[in-house]
Amino acid sequence: MTTFVIRRMLQMIPILLGATMLIFLVIKLAPGDPFSGMIDPRMDPRKIEELRQRYCLNCPLPEQYWNWLKLTLQGDLGESIRFKKPVQEMILERLGPTLTLGISAEVLVFVIGIPIGVLASTRQNSWLDSLTTIIAFAGISIPAFFFGLLLLKWFALGGVKLFPSSGFMTPGVKLAGLPLYLDVAHHLVLPALALGITGVAGLMRYVRSAMLEVLRQDYVRTARAKGLAEKVVIYKHALRNGLIPVVTILGLDLPTLVGGAIITESIFIWPGIGRLLYTSLLERDYPVLMALNLMFAFLTMVGSLLADIGYALVDPRIRYD
Amino acid sequence: MLMLALLVAAGCTKPKPTENNPDKPDNTQQEPAGGPVEGGTLNLSMFSAPKGVFNPILYEDQYDSNIIGLVFDGLLMNNEKLEWICNLCETYEVSADNKTVTFKLRPGLKWHDGKPVTTNDVAFTFRAMLHPDYQGVRTGDYAALVGVEEMLNARDQLTTEVEEKKITAEEAQAKKMTAWEAWLAGDGKQAINVIDDRTISFSTSVPYAPFLQQLAFSIIPAHVFEGSPIGKMGEHAATRTPIGTGPYKFVSYVTDQYVELARNEEYHLGKPYIPTVIYKIANQDVAIGQLKSGEIDFMPMRPTDVELVSSDANIKIYQRADFGYQYMGLNHDHPILKDQKVRQAMMYAINRQAMVDQLMKGFGTVMNSHMPPAIWAYDAASLNAYPYDPAKAAALLAEAGWKEKNSEGYLVKDGKVFEIVIKYPSGNKVREASAPLIQANLKEVGIKADLQMMEFATLSTTVFDERNVDAWLMGWSLSIDPDPGAIFLPNNKWGKVTGWTSARNEELIAQGTLKLKVEERKPIYVEWAKILNEELPYIFLYSQNVVDGVRADRLQGLKPDARGTLWNIWELWIPKDKQ
Numbered sequence: 059m060t061t062f063v064i065r066r067m068l069q070m071i072p073i074l075l076g077a078t079m080l081i082f083l084v085i086k087l088a089p090g091d092p093f094s095g096m097i098d099p100r101m102d103p104r105k106i107e108e109l110r111q112r113y114c115l116n117c118p119l120p121e122q123y124w125n126w127l128k129l130t131l132q133g134d135l136g137e138s139i140r141f142k143k144p145v146q147e148m149i150l151e152r153l154g155p156t157l158t159l160g161i162s163a164e165v166l167v168f169v170i171g172i173p174i175g176v177l178a179s180t181r182q183n184s185w186l187d188s189l190t191t192i193i194a195f196a197g198i199s200i201p202a203f204f205f206g207l208l209l210l211k212w213f214a215l216g217g218v219k220l221f222p223s224s225g226f227m228t229p230g231v232k233l234a235g236l237p238l239y240l241d242v243a244h245h246l247v248l249p250a251l252a253l254g255i256t257g258v259a260g261l262m263r264y265v266r267s268a269m270l271e272v273l274r275q276d277y278v279r280t281a282r283a284k285g286l287a288e289k290v291v292i293y294k295h296a297l298r299n300g301l302i303p304v305v306t307i308l309g310l311d312l313p314t315l316v317g318g319a320i321i322t323e324s325i326f327i328w329p330g331i332g333r334l335l336y337t338s339l340l341e342r343d344y345p346v347l348m349a350l351n352l353m354f355a356f357l358t359m360v361g362s363l364l365a366d367i368g369y370a371l372v373d374p375r376i377r378y379d
Numbered sequence: 380m381l382m383l384a385l386l387v388a389a390g391c392t393k394p395k396p397t398e399n400n401p402d403k404p405d406n407t408q409q410e411p412a413g414g415p416v417e418g419g420t421l422n423l424s425m426f427s428a429p430k431g432v433f434n435p436i437l438y439e440d441q442y443d444s445n446i447i448g449l450v451f452d453g454l455l456m457n458n459e460k461l462e463w464i465c466n467l468c469e470t471y472e473v474s475a476d477n478k479t480v481t482f483k484l485r486p487g488l489k490w491h492d493g494k495p496v497t498t499n500d501v502a503f504t505f506r507a508m509l510h511p512d513y514q515g516v517r518t519g520d521y522a523a524l525v526g527v528e529e530m531l532n533a534r535d536q537l538t539t540e541v542e543e544k545k546i547t548a549e550e551a552q553a554k555k556m557t558a559w560e561a562w563l564a565g566d567g568k569q570a571i572n573v574i575d576d577r578t579i580s581f582s583t584s585v586p587y588a589p590f591l592q593q594l595a596f597s598i599i600p601a602h603v604f605e606g607s608p609i610g611k612m613g614e615h616a617a618t619r620t621p622i623g624t625g626p627y628k629f630v631s632y633v634t635d636q637y638v639e640l641a642r643n644e645e646y647h648l649g650k651p652y653i654p655t656v657i658y659k660i661a662n663q664d665v666a667i668g669q670l671k672s673g674e675i676d677f678m679p680m681r682p683t684d685v686e687l688v689s690s691d692a693n694i695k696i697y698q699r700a701d702f703g704y705q706y707m708g709l710n711h712d713h714p715i716l717k718d719q720k721v722r723q724a725m726m727y728a729i730n731r732q733a734m735v736d737q738l739m740k741g742f743g744t745v746m747n748s749h750m751p752p753a754i755w756a757y758d759a760a761s762l763n764a765y766p767y768d769p770a771k772a773a774a775l776l777a778e779a780g781w782k783e784k785n786s787e788g789y790l791v792k793d794g795k796v797f798e799i800v801i802k803y804p805s806g807n808k809v810r811e812a813s814a815p816l817i818q819a820n821l822k823e824v825g826i827k828a829d830l831q832m833m834e835f836a837t838l839s840t841t842v843f844d845e846r847n848v849d850a851w852l853m854g855w856s857l858s859i860d861p862d863p864g865a866i867f868l869p870n871n872k873w874g875k876v877t878g879w880t881s882a883r884n885e886e887l888i889a890q891g892t893l894k895l896k897v898e899e900r901k902p903i904y905v906e907w908a909k910i911l912n913e914e915l916p917y918i919f920l921y922s923q924n925v926v927d928g929v930r931a932d933r934l935q936g937l938k939p940d941a942r943g944t945l946w947n948i949w950e951l952w953i954p955k956d957k958q
Binding site: 094102111219225230325329 | 420428430431432437439440514515516517518519520531534535538541542548613614618619633634635636637639655657659660661662664665668669671672674834835836837839840841843844845853855856857858865866871872873
């Protein structure tokens with residue numbers, strides 16, 4: 059197992075390098091640069107040309123890529139052209155809130171999705187199964203944008219005004235320790251719900267179909283024949299195998315956890331990485347885009363490695379050498 | 380089923396019909412009895428996060444300017460007629476030859492950190508924008524100062540030489556520095572002349588009318604920035620946590636959440652009544668709900684949002700003319716569009732009044748030339764209004780040789796169909812909605828217009844850098860001074876795009892800046908606007924008004940006018956029971 063993990067991690071290096079080259083090319087393919095959007099007549103076009111030269115935006119592409127790679131290998135992710143701030147600082151600032159939201163939403167997805175999926179599979183074709191199917195399809199079909207606004211309408215701005223309507227914490231108040239965590243948690247409820255809804259629905263369906271598959275197996279029939287309680291049969295024996303698709307999802311979802319919440323972040327003004335990615339894309343802020351995409355490429359590979367390790371843990375039949 | 384029903388019900392709620400719907404909102408306020416009191420927090424909102432570059436000489440993002448406007452002041456500011464009056468200055472004087480402006484600073488002015496404001500700060504601000512290492516984009520504004528145009532041309536030459544690999548970047552920078560030192564010791568002394576620590580004068584080589592506007596720029600503190608290299612000013616702590624002279628001091632910026640500001644108790648125009656301002660970043664769709672629930676006190680509104688709040692007595696709407704307008708640019712090198720009759724036909728064919736009435740709910744004006752309604756040079760009466768008249772459009776097209784139509788109903792001439800591609804950017808909903816309207820109007824007179832929407836930076840490159848376009852939708856955001864040189868002089872980047880030239884255009888632009896008095900300049904610009912109205916370098920569309928929504932039960936002391944809704948923020952107050 060250890061050699062497997064080490065081998066995979068070594069393989070990551072050339073793959074990451076190739077990925078960054080491809081990403082760089084694709085980003086540069088988009089017409090424009092950080093200064094294209096500056097068509098304010100009061101901005102001096104001569105000065106803008108000078109700035110283009112300073113940032114080497116007209117240099118040959120290999121030279122630009124090499125400049126970026128050189129700095130990155132030394133641990134310097136560069137400075138944002140539009141924010142004029144070190145990229146590393148910008149990402150770290152937003153990482154906390156992003157992970158808080160992403161992990162909360164993911165936890166919600168699992169805590170709600172798995173039990174209901176299992177329940178639906180054990181009571182296949184009952185009214186409970188039909189209900190969960192309908193909820194699942196509704197959940198997958200509702201645009202996150204719309205659901206977010208609905209939640210705000212029912213629970214924040216109208217209806218039962220239980221939750222704050224935007225932000226990560228209450229403005230203007232300086233809290234620390236437990237009151238701070240409680241404040242953040244209070245602000246977290248609606249965005250996590252909005253973000254989680256599609257995930258819950260999807261996972262529910264995955265678990266249900268995986269469990270249906272597993273419950274048909276011979277060993278399950280044997281376990282029942284041995285006289286084990288139904289709960290033990292389902293949760294101890296069947297679920298472990300039913301969880302294999304779940305492990306896939308969890309592993310490959312890792313980059314989405316970090317950068318996929320852009321719509322939720324927009325509606326709830328959550329200071330996350332999704333918004334940063336979107337703005338940088340529109341403004342062609344190359345240093346930020348390269349750093350973020352490098353991070354996502356890395357997370358994708360780590361996620362897939364973790365999923366593979368997870369398989370081995372969940373299913374003793376799987377062995378790596 | 381229940382879920383479905385809920386979803387459908389949620390989608391079906393409509394805003395209540397409005398009973399009290401004034402189309403000319405009144406600009407006066409009934410003040411509650413008992414005058415201003417101190418206390419409370421003012422909650423403002425903006426719809427995009429500022430970049431955090433809270434430095435007037437470096438910022439590029441308009442959301443940063445919202446904060447800069449509260450933290451910094453300039454030598455001059457506008458009165459309600461948009462004339463230039465003193466802000467940081469006590470008096471100012473224009474010399475008889477119109478080439479020198481002398482300012483005397485108010486006594487006792489202090490920065491937010493308590494240090495005194497002197498003319499050294501003023502000189503530092505403008506010199507920083509002219510410095511060879513300056514990383515911002517505002518240098519061109521000061522080209523009129525003595526000796527600066529020559530210095531900037533020399534820099535351009537050096538930049539070109541670096542691109543052509545004749546010299547290295549370091550050599551070029553060294554030469555620029557030498558020229559800079561020479562200017563400081565020579566012409567620079569006359570251009571920016573510090574007479575004493577309260578008196579300073581600026582001189583131009585020739586009289587230049589927009590000069591007063593450029594001199595109204597926000598002043599930055601020399602004692603904070605002096606020790607560090609100008610080229611690294613973006614990384615200076617004071618760019619993120621600014622120190623200014625404005626009514627509110629910067630406290631903190633919680634990234635992507637809000638900016639907190641505290642009142643400047645020693646503000647020279649009066650101590651603000653409201654101690655704290657929280658400038659929140661909000662989502663435009665959610666903000667209306669937040670305004671209604673009282674979470675925010677102010678929001679910029681879209682014309683279509685107005686009816687959602689019109690039934691709420693606590694929310695007042697203020698509108699004013701904008702310093703900008705939207706247009707359809709045309710490539711005059713296109714074989715069909717180079718004909719003036721064709722362009723005029725298009726002006727008659729497009730129903731611009733309908734755009735104002737339907738898309739902007741009346742909160743706007745039809746444009747027929749370059750000067751927007753907010754500017755003193757605006758003179759609608761002298762222009763051809765090109766009222767919506769498809770018959771007239773068809774007649775003009777016929778005169779231009781476009782008489783026959785093909786089987787689809789489109790005009791043909793010499794075997795070619797009258798077909799153009801209109802490219803337009805995403806991001807401005809009213810503009811996006813206007814594109815299909817334009818297409819439909821043009822189709823009615825037989826013109827085939829294909830629409831291509833693209834993201835803003837892509838469109839900008841396609842139009843301004845590559846000139847790969849027939850027609851495009853775009854807007855200009857202009858300043859108070861009407862001088863249109865930056866946009867319509869054909870040798871610069873913005874002027875080149877259309878390919879339209881006119882000797883008279885260039886003559887008038889040059890003349891317009893030589894005189895300084897409004898009465899002398901206005902006839903020049905009126906004549907100039909008429910030329911554009913007739914020759915149509917662009918198809919002028921509309922100018923959308925700025926509409927603000929305010930919680931009138933909380934905010935007292937408002938005096939909204941052409942300067943804005945909250946221009947007198949230091950005079951605003953919140954009643955005790957609403958704090």
